[in-house]
Amino acid sequence: MIEYGGVEANPIMLENKEEKRVWIRTKPREQKIRPLAVAAVMKEGKVLAIKGYDDIKKQTFYRLVGGGIEFWEKGEETIKREFMEELGFEPVNIKYLKTDEKIFEFQGKKGHEIVPVYEAQLPQNLANQEKFYMIEELMKDKYESIMRVLL
Numbered sequence: 383m384i385e386y387g388g389v390e391a392n393p394i395m396l397e398n399k400e401e402k403r404v405w406i407r408t409k410p411r412e413q414k415i416r417p418l419a420v421a422a423v424m425k426e427g428k429v430l431a432i433k434g435y436d437d438i439k440k441q442t443f444y445r446l447v448g449g450g451i452e453f454w455e456k457g458e459e460t461i462k463r464e465f466m467e468e469l470g471f472e473p474v475n476i477k478y479l480k481t482d483e484k485i486f487e488f489q490g491k492k493g494h495e496i497v498p499v500y501e502a503q504l505p506q507n508l509a510n511q512e513k514f515y516m517i518e519e520l521m522k523d524k525y526e527s528i529m530r531v532l533l
Contacts, residue, residue, distance in 0.1 A: 390403070414494075416494065417497075418448060419448050419449070419458075419460040419464070419498045420447065420500070421447055421476065421499070421500040422499065422501050423447065423473055423502050423504055424503075431444040431445060432447060438487075447464065447469065448461060449463075458478070461476055469514050469516070473502035473503060474502065474506075475501075475502060477502070480498075480499050482497045
């Protein structure tokens with residue numbers, strides 16, 4: 383193991399026998415599974431979605447509103463926070479539906495997400511609105527600034 387760049391460590395006792403140990407440096411893991419929570423806001427058979435575009439694949443795609451789950455944050459809390467950050471309001475009647483797993487490529491980079499999916503409703507004062515404007519500056523670069531209730 384030393385020949386592969388290992389470093390000899392202090393020996394340890396295992397079952398009354400001294401064992402030599404070698405630490406081998408490995409490549410750091412750059413890829414991570416990302417926890418993400420999204421919500422399907424339904425209205426008359428349509429769903430609120432964010433329109434995005436992959437420049438590498440030359441493809442348009444749509445994704446539900448949501449985002450990364452913070453450490454010690456429940457999925458429902460993520461939904462409320464992300465809607466507030468992205469659209470300026472919290473959805474109501476949030477209910478867990480299922481957990482999904484996504485393995486994909488976006489802009490030439492591999493991604494892997496574990497995604498709790500919720501259903502939610504628009505607040506009463508926004509129930510008839512068909513378009514929503516993105517207020518989070520970071521998201522404006524990634525997605526179209528107007529979200530629509532789509533088929």
